[in-house]
Amino acid sequence: MTPGVVFTVDATDGAARTGALSLPRGTIRTPAFMPVGTAGTVKAMTMAEVKATGADIILGNTYHLMLRPGAERVAALGGLHTFARWDGPILTDSGGFQVMSLAKLRKLDEAGVTFRSHIDGTEFGLSPERSLEIQALLDSDIRMQLDECVALPAAPEEVERAMRLSLRWAERSKAAFGATEGRALFGIVQGGDVAALRLESAAGLAAIGFDGYAVGGLAVGEPQATMLQMLDVTTPALPADRPRYLMGVGTPDDIVESVLRGIDMFDCVLPTRAGRHGVAYTRFGKLNLKNARHADDPRPLDEASGWPAARDYSRAYLHHLVKSEEILGAMLLTSVNLAYYQSLMAGLRAAIAAGRAGDFVAEAKEGWARGDIPARS
Amino acid sequence: MTPGVVFTVDATDGAARTGALSLPRGTIRTPAFMPVGTAGTVKAMTMAEVKATGADIILGNTYHLMLRPGAERVAALGGLHTFARWDGPILTDSGGFQVMSLAKLRKLDEAGVTFRSHIDGTEFGLSPERSLEIQALLDSDIRMQLDECVALPAAPEEVERAMRLSLRWAERSKAAFGATEGRALFGIVQGGDVAALRLESAAGLAAIGFDGYAVGGLAVGEPQATMLQMLDVTTPALPADRPRYLMGVGTPDDIVESVLRGIDMFDCVLPTRAGRHGVAYTRFGKLNLKNARHADDPRPLDEASGWPAARDYSRAYLHHLVKSEEILGAMLLTSVNLAYYQSLMAGLRAAIAAGRAGDFVAEAKEGWARGDIPARS
DSSP states (O other), rough: OOTTTTEEEEEEETEEEEEEEEEEEEEESEEEEEEOOOOSTTTTTOOOHHHHHHHHHHEOOHHHHHTTTTTTHHHHTTOHHHHOOOOOOOEOOOOOHHHHHHHHHEEEEOOOOEEEOOOTOEEEEHHHHHHHHHHHHHHHHSEEEEOOOOOOSSSHHHHHHHHHHHHHHHHHHHHHHOOOOEEEEEEEEOTOHHHHHHHHHHHHHHOOOOOOOOOOSSSSSSOHHHHHHHHHHHHHGOOOOOOEEEETTTOOOHHHHHHHHOOOEOOHHHHHHHHHTTEEEEETEEEEEESSGGGOOBBBSSOOSSSSSHHHHHHHHHHHHHTOOHHHHHHHHHHHHHHHHHHHHHHHHHHHHHOOOHHHHHHHHHHHHHHOOOOOO | OOOTOOOEEEEETEEEEEEEETTTEEEESSSEEBBOOTTSSTTTTHHHHHHHHSSOEEEEOOOHHHTTOOOOHHHHEEETTHHTTTOOOOEEOOOOHHHHHHEEEEOOOOOEEEEETTTTOOOOEOOHHHHHHHHHHHOOOOEEEOOOOOOOOOHHHHHHHHHHHHHHHHHHHHHHTTTTTTTTEEEEEETTTTTTHHHHHHHHOOOOOOOOSEEOOOSSSSSHHHHHHHHHHHGGGSSSTSSSEEOOOOOOOHHHHHTTTTTOOOEESSHHHHHHHEEEEEETTEEEESSSGGOOOOOSSSSSSSHHHHHHSSSSHHHHHHTTTTTHHHHHHHHHHHEEEHHHHHHHHHHHHOHHHHHHHHHHHHHHOSSSSSOOO
């Protein structure tokens, strides 16, 4: 591990693990969910509220930040932590994923990728070296190698080409990172839905040596069963003494299933994006507050929740806010969702420590399936 | 006064007064600024934050609430206080102003006004009696008579017609209100920019007898000088032992000038709307955070502010949030603006009590004029 970075596994239950990843700016209890703070803000939340939900770490998007306000500007303003007022650890992605999904006029070759900003058309370049340079300017705590992520379904040759390119970029990323004390560099396993390629990617990355290993290229269009099958293949091939991060995942169900397969870290826009679109996640499952059935419902989302907004506001009021497109609706539902995700992670950590991860997951699924909305009369 | 409603003037300085309006749900320190909570939410704020800015009372819009979620629904859910989670006093307007400015296909006659919702075209009716009925269903603490507000400039005959109609509606409103213990009813002075009509309206309302007197039909297109001239004429004609409320006003400058002329209460969407559009109000005046000159400015909006968001975030970060249309930008700037407005009211109250209202206003104006942005290099 890079000096100043420590990962401990404190308990295991089957393939599931609980522990902690410690960095100078703070300790991340694992399994961990990282709220996405795309452009230096977790949308519709203050950082104090994000912290209050139980988050130990947030994610920042290199692609968005390099375009606006710009990495050099953030550095001049004291780095991303000072700029956005979050003093815990921050993980930044490499920017590659958003280049592929958001930018225009991409040109990808061995050196890297050039593209035009989706905001104003300005041309930018991203290479393994420039990505690490940007992440250093942002001064994030966990940095990701540049990789190429292929949407599924895809031809095996295309998956293989991108995986091998990602492996070569992994080597260049490691060299560019150096060994920045107190900062971690993660490699990213690619290989699509092809088990042999996943294993080759994992072995190749382990040979280079990273502080942590991400599983990329999943939750990109394939069925959940395929994703879990790839995890069954991949996680045993990753070094047991390093954290494992499943990128861009997912629903509460995706998360509990992946934790059972040995994943330690997650990020996903789902709880924040859903919150801005009137959808709440609670122990009763997913609830669309836009639905007219909530208009006269005086009940809170979850009277036993540890999060005030889930206890204190009626569904009728939340329905009204969502229908009226009031900002407060996005604020409250985002906070409810992030708090639920964090309570789920806390529950998983405790269950793994107690050797009852399977039971915990079964109980959680039972709650989601049961719901709590009376049938229409 | 209606039983349970108490107004005291504790000190005067020229025409300016400071005191308190007490209602069962709380005491409003005057001069007071009432944040506008149009549809049961002060946009981009939680009620706890609104309270923390120093607000004693908020305003709710009868027009918006009658359309969505509906007054009968709010009543069934326990009233507006329970619905929106604000336990202090709430003032509701009559709905008339928004019918004129927002609704479609209006028909106004002696009985009242019929109109179609701007949301879905549903037809609604509003009369003095129905307006008071809706306000009772919402269970607001201060209720307003239905009036007709004419935009300026307007022909004197049109102003006179609307003023006399408003007076007749004032009588009907008083009868419809009865004398609901612990709730207050305010009449509304109309008369446009015609001094004689303003005086006739004030005298007519005083003869009917209200718990407070609003000055309506100002800040509707006329120059500030005209508005202040109308206040010079009107406030001396209003009962000194009743609160005076200038509706829909205004800028910080409008407010201090009106307080010097004996106004006790204000409401305006300016601080909240400006906050959603990237504009901050501080003791240095008005600042448009969209302006590129803030992009690299590490300074907070006001390092000596009593409001954390004004001290803790850099102008560069606020600029970034505003440019990126991030919800957090609206949240932070709305709170900064409401906190500034409340600090201005607190300053006015203290200055009046100390007999230095004029000096306070002069100092405030000096600060707004001076600003704190260095000239461009």
